[in-house]
Amino acid sequence: MLIFSPSLYKNRRATQGEAYEPTTYEHWANTISHAVGVIGIVPSVLVFYHMTSIAHRELQFYLMIIYGLFTTLLFSSSTCYHACELKYRQKREQPKLRYYLHICDRAAIYLFIAASYTPWLTLRHCGYPGLNLKWMIWMFALMGILYQYNFHENLSTSLALFEKATKIGASCHTYAVYSSLLGPDPNNPVPDVSRVEL
Numbered sequence: 302m303l304i305f306s307p308s309l310y311k312n313r314r315a316t317q318g319e320a321y322e323p324t325t326y327e328h329w330a331n332t333i334s335h336a337v338g339v340i341g342i343v344p345s346v347l348v349f350y351h352m353t354s355i356a357h358r359e360l361q362f363y364l365m366i367i368y369g370l371f372t373t374l375l376f377s378s379s380t381c382y383h384a385c386e387l388k389y390r391q392k393r394e395q396p397k398l399r400y401y402l403h404i405c406d407r408a409a410i411y412l413f414i415a416a417s418y419t420p421w422l423t424l425r426h427c428g429y430p431g432l433n434l435k436w437m438i439w440m441f442a443l444m445g446i447l448y449q450y451n452f453h454e455n456l457s458t459s460l461a462l463f464e465k466a467t468k469i470g471a472s473c474h475t476y477a478v479y480s481s482l483l484g485p486d487p488n489n490p491v492p493d494v495s496r497v498e499l
Contacts (some may be wrong), residue, residue: 328390331383335410342376345369348475368478369411371416378402378409408446414440420478 323331349369356362382402389395415438422435 307489318450320419323386323390323393328383332387342373342380343371345372345376345475349373352478364423365385365478368416371413372475375409375413378406382406404446407449411442411445411449415439 346369349365349372352365352369353362356365358384382399382405385399389399390477418438419435422432422438427434
């Protein structure tokens with residue numbers, strides 16, 4: 302087998318109702334890329350601690366808690382799932398654990414997306430469309446979780462690409478929230494109740 306043979310790095314496409322079986326190289330690549338996520342968990346917790354400490358209002362504080370919680374959940378669940386896959390898949394051990402960790406990994410992606418939109422749609426003046434969109438996004442996240450639970454592995458290639466893009470976007474989004482939504486903001490429609498004059 303040649304070192305540049307595509308079959309060395311990627312197996313055949315899964316058929317309908319069948320899970321894709323990654324090669325050993327793919328398992329290592331997933332584990333290493335998600336181990337970087339583990340290394341990223343510690344700084345992300347520190348960043349979110351800082352973000353909550355500089356929040357000027359209680360609403361900003363709670364939104365940063367929501368955003369930080371689901372970002373940390375995203376990286377933690379992916380790391381657990383891919384480490385478990387690397388350890389057990391070749392031996393075909395722990396199938397239920399691997400199955401539920403995979404569903405939790407996908408659920409964390411949906412919840413992270415909803416948590417990412419929440420600060421923007423809450424702290425910026427979006428009116429009723431923004432308020433409705435915020436709750437619709439959370440409903441879509443819950444529907445996505447139900448879909449994953451009931452129809453797991455039916456679209457694995459597109460979801461794998463989506464998962465990678467979500468993780469790259471998480472770091473970009475953290476900077477955007479930090480630089481644009483925290484601190485005093487004259488465009489923020491929510492009044493600062495601690496400074497209400499009687």
